[in-house]
Amino acid sequence: MAFEIPKVTYTGKIREVTLGKGPKAVTVGGETSYPFHLFEGAMPHPPRIAMEVYDTPPEEWPEAALEPFKDVAKDPVAWAKKCVQSYGAELIALQLVSTDPNGLNRSSDEAAQTAKKVASAVDVPVIVWGSGNADKDADVLRKVAETCDGMNLVIGPVVEGNYKQVGAGAIAYKHTAIASTPIDINLAKQLNILLGNLGVPDGQIIVDPTTGGLGYGIEYTYSVMERDRMAALTQQDERLQFPILCNMAKEIWKTKEAKTKTEDAPTLGDAKKRGILLEAVTAVVLLLAGADVLVMRHPEAIKLVREMIADFTAK
Amino acid sequence: MGMTGIQIFKLLPKTNCKECGVPTCLAFAMNLAAGKAELASCPYVSEEAKAMLSEAAAPPIRPLAIGAGENVVKVGGETVLFRHEKTFVNKPGIAILISDTMPEAEVTARLKRFKELKYERVGLTLRPELIAVKNESGDPGKFEALIKKVKGETDAALILMSAKVDALTAGVKACADRVPLIYAATDGNSDALANLAKENKCPLAVKADNLDALLALSDKLTAAGLKDLVLDSGSRTLRKAFEDQIYIRRAALIQKSRSLGFPTITFPCEMTKDPMKEALIAATFVSKYAGIIVLSDFQGESVFPLLVERLNIYTDPQRPMMMQQGIYPIGTPTDASPVLITTNFSLTYFIVSGEVESSRVPSWLLVMDTEGLSVLTAWAAGKFVGDAIGAFIKKSGITEKVKHRRVVIPGAVAAVSGDLEEELGKDWEVKIGPREAAHIPAFLKMG
Numbered sequence A: 001m002a003f004e005i006p007k008v009t010y011t012g013k014i015r016e017v018t019l020g021k022g023p024k025a026v027t028v029g030g031e032t033s034y035p036f037h038l039f040e041g042a043m044p045h046p047p048r049i050a051m052e053v054y055d056t057p058p059e060e061w062p063e064a065a066l067e068p069f070k071d072v073a074k075d076p077v078a079w080a081k082k083c084v085q086s087y088g089a090e091l092i093a094l095q096l097v098s099t100d101p102n103g104l105n106r107s108s109d110e111a112a113q114t115a116k117k118v119a120s121a122v123d124v125p126v127i128v129w130g131s132g133n134a135d136k137d138a139d140v141l142r143k144v145a146e147t148c149d150g151m152n153l154v155i156g157p158v159v160e161g162n163y164k165q166v167g168a169g170a171i172a173y174k175h176t177a178i179a180s181t182p183i184d185i186n187l188a189k190q191l192n193i194l195l196g197n198l199g200v201p202d203g204q205i206i207v208d209p210t211t212g213g214l215g216y217g218i219e220y221t222y223s224v225m226e227r228d229r230m231a232a233l234t235q236q237d238e239r240l241q242f243p244i245l246c247n248m249a250k251e252i253w254k255t256k257e258a259k260t261k262t263e264d265a266p267t268l269g270d271a272k273k274r275g276i277l278l279e280a281v282t283a284v285v286l287l288l289a290g291a292d293v294l295v296m297r298h299p300e301a302i303k304l305v306r307e308m309i310a311d312f313t314a315k
Numbered sequence B: 001m002g003m004t005g006i007q008i009f010k011l012l013p014k015t016n017c018k019e020c021g022v023p024t025c026l027a028f029a030m031n032l033a034a035g036k037a038e039l040a041s042c043p044y045v046s047e048e049a050k051a052m053l054s055e056a057a058a059p060p061i062r063p064l065a066i067g068a069g070e071n072v073v074k075v076g077g078e079t080v081l082f083r084h085e086k087t088f089v090n091k092p093g094i095a096i097l098i099s100d101t102m103p104e105a106e107v108t109a110r111l112k113r114f115k116e117l118k119y120e121r122v123g124l125t126l127r128p129e130l131i132a133v134k135n136e137s138g139d140p141g142k143f144e145a146l147i148k149k150v151k152g153e154t155d156a157a158l159i160l161m162s163a164k165v166d167a168l169t170a171g172v173k174a175c176a177d178r179v180p181l182i183y184a185a186t187d188g189n190s191d192a193l194a195n196l197a198k199e200n201k202c203p204l205a206v207k208a209d210n211l212d213a214l215l216a217l218s219d220k221l222t223a224a225g226l227k228d229l230v231l232d233s234g235s236r237t238l239r240k241a242f243e244d245q246i247y248i249r250r251a252a253l254i255q256k257s258r259s260l261g262f263p264t265i266t267f268p269c270e271m272t273k274d275p276m277k278e279a280l281i282a283a284t285f286v287s288k289y290a291g292i293i294v295l296s297d298f299q300g301e302s303v304f305p306l307l308v309e310r311l312n313i314y315t316d317p318q319r320p321m322m323m324q325q326g327i328y329p330i331g332t333p334t335d336a337s338p339v340l341i342t343t344n345f346s347l348t349y350f351i352v353s354g355e356v357e358s359s360r361v362p363s364w365l366l367v368m369d370t371e372g373l374s375v376l377t378a379w380a381a382g383k384f385v386g387d388a389i390g391a392f393i394k395k396s397g398i399t400e401k402v403k404h405r406r407v408v409i410p411g412a413v414a415a416v417s418g419d420l421e422e423e424l425g426k427d428w429e430v431k432i433g434p435r436e437a438a439h440i441p442a443f444l445k446m447g
Helices: A063-072 A076-087 A108-121 A134-147 A163-173 A185-198 A218-234 A249-253 A271-289 A299-312 B005-011 B025-033 B047-057 B104-116 B140-153 B165-178 B190-200 B211-223 B238-253 B275-287 B300-313 B346-359 B375-380 B386-396 B411-424 B437-446
Strands: A016-019 A026-029 A048-054 A091-095 A126-129 A154-158 A176-180 A205-208 A245-247 A293-296 B064-066 B073-075 B093-099 B119-121 B124-126 B130-134 B157-161 B181-185 B204-207 B229-232 B292-295 B326-330 B339-343 B363-368 B406-409 B429-432
Touching (some): A016 A205, A048 A299, A063 A076, A063 A271, A076 A108, A091 A108, A108 A126, A126 A293, A134 A163, A154 A245, A185 A205, A185 A218, A205 A245, A271 A293, A271 B300, A293 A299, A299 B238, A299 B275, B124 B300, B130 B140, B140 B157, B140 B165, B165 B190, B181 B190, B181 B229, B190 B204, B275 B292, B292 B300, B339 B346, B406 B411
Parallel strands (some): A091 A126, A126 A154, A154 A176, A176 A205, B093 B292, B204 B229, B339 B363, B339 B406
Antiparallel strands (some): A016 A026, B064 B073
């Protein structure tokens, strides 16, 4: 008896969303099958990796993560340029941590200026991520949207508590909104509906399912993403047919296991390689669940994951 | 395969004796069909019906065991494609490769790593379980000597790899009581290896260059009476090997293929020369369906992330992971160190303990059993409230560890502080900690 490939019939398709503008704009989504299931569907745009840039020098990063960016840590513009020029970043993800009201609490205007400077300095698409404080982000991201009018940024996290303000900014100034919900497929769908009702065009929505790090809840993210793709592709759930973005690096590098020095835990091996592999393994797990954009940190982890994407999609 | 309740009912005694625990044979049949009952619960079922039913009830992917004693590695037995449908059952076994052409010092170093790289997490021990012993010398004597050494020095479940039947025969003889996996039956040697596996009651790996050939060889071995097979589709590029894992799992579950209804073995060790990349290929197979993953080598930095990934992917998606209730010292706390309390949802524990650790303020962390619920959920469920927390603190034994009587509660449950003070009595001071774990270091540093 000859082997017959057991194929799944898909009825849906992930929407294509274009991030940024100009020759370096990046289109993601468009899948007609589960991730890398190229024997039964298409993945017209391979997943992309955005490189992180911080708006204030990182304080708690382990040596391995900081080392490649030591010379640019104080200057987000130089940092972003280095990512593009030295590491071939296809997207930049600017993390506006300094706006956190429980931290440095920098003003929305200052953040908007930083975003504008970074986005003007590079020709690749720029993701701008707020502090995660819904109230503050409502103001910060609205200002960012306005100040960067027409620059086609990707802004978020847009949550239930601030979607009207940030969503309005995305509509008025033509940015893509990152619809962010806490690891729950129904909430994800609900927020996508709300953004649609508000008038955000479908081509300007990308979904953040909330990412847990390896050993810190990644299995919840993994299963929510798999369910999301199942609903989108096999149950024609239109309000889930959006590309997925995972802001993952910060979840990895803040963990105890990524921070522990080589000499303090001999069984955990070399600290630098361990950090890189914790990040890269997390990336692979998320790619297999359906990630379209990964926000990553370490250049070597990024290089490894790019090779994996190339191997998964090799002819 | 997949009989309905009615079909099963026809094979039962239909006496409604109730001895199986349900009122009627029909109800019992329905439970059997739904996988909620065991046929063994019926004392009166005929041998003939038993044979028919166990054939029908056999899991779509054959479960089997490699190894003996404490470290038996169970593989196969999976019933779903996605972990949210039902928990994945048997974690893929992780193997390190040791060859009989390696220098003595290298063998010793690998055995040492195999023994030492173990990690405690959520009350479980994470470890690699298997050693793949490879006969590259072509010499059965060398192979046998290495197997004896590996067997003598470790509790590893063994995979014996050789292209030569005489070497495998010598190898199996040296460790048959350890129930090794024999690798691998191919077109050329399948009769001889089938006999070897049968005589020694060992599982046998089957290797072919493509799925058509694999299916044919698997059928041939099954016809020869072998039951415990492990499949190697031969693919050694990422895309092809990944696709094969999906084909085989789907063939077993969707097409109900008996020929491919076996666990798989994968070889990241033969797919790249870069150990970092190899770890990522292995990570792919942890998520997507390998029964066994053979690594060329591992170090702490590569095996730890894989073991954690495996733990995460194979966690029951319905049930939160829990920590043991108790007192967890962080750093080297003294009788004056702060006391903090949280719930026993493992993620809560990891995040809180990680932040306490990064504060570098030695502390005592009290972890209370809230049935694995996080702080707010446990509070909402009435399990993490003043009187319950107070009762736990009093019997926890923390008063023998510290002289002071101050406890820090999570800011998210600030509302319980009044009840808690009442329950603990006036000796105690209840301090309200931050709402977010990320702010614990700043809180502790303030003193």
